[in-house]
Amino acid sequence: NAGVTQTPKFRVLKTGQSMTLLCAQDMNHEYMYWYRQDPGMGLRLIHYSVGEGTTAKGEVPDGYNVSRLKKQNFLLGLESAAPSQTSVYFCASSHLRGQPQHFGDGTRLSIL
Amino acid sequence: AQTVTQSQPEMSVQEAETVTLSCTYDTSESDYYLFWYKQPPSRQMILVIRQEAYKQQNATENRFSVNFQKAAKSFSLKISDSQLGDAAMYFCACHSGTYKYIFGTGTRLKVLA
16 A cells, blocks of 8 residues: 655765656555645646656756656656756656546655 | 635634635636645544535535635535634645546634734
């Protein structure tokens, strides 16, 4: 009964370092999303995927890359971390259009 | 452009009382869906209620109900018999097209004992 699992839950990086956030879902959902949540700004879409092997840019894609090699996994990469990328990152998935999104528990990322 | 506006950054309610959280949205789509999500201090995003725009009947889920005014593009959430566990951030969201979900900036609800 895992749903959407995000790894890691917390991470501290130095400016310029790279890292990958992993999102895994076990609900066979087609659609997967990466958001960032900043104080006072709600959730903003970074990238999304409508199926295995596909990705597309969302509202705030700069500085991030994604991959969806397997249907159940959606990876978010930061190639050269910047302090402006300090945020809480949420992964979500959904099955069909109009259905609610299922969210992971979030990853708190701090970049010094 | 699609927008979702929550004009109340913070609201307070006495335990057992009723509170209404406001949300207005704008979309050019004729087919869309509206949601309220709850985010407690644990940071989880929890679905509270869902409304299909083509349905005139307001959605209800136990103590939670919505007032959906399509012409006014308004989608408010009413919480009846408020409980301490209702304290959280509440986000309104509009879903249209294939993938697009737009979230409001949230309303922090405090429940006073």
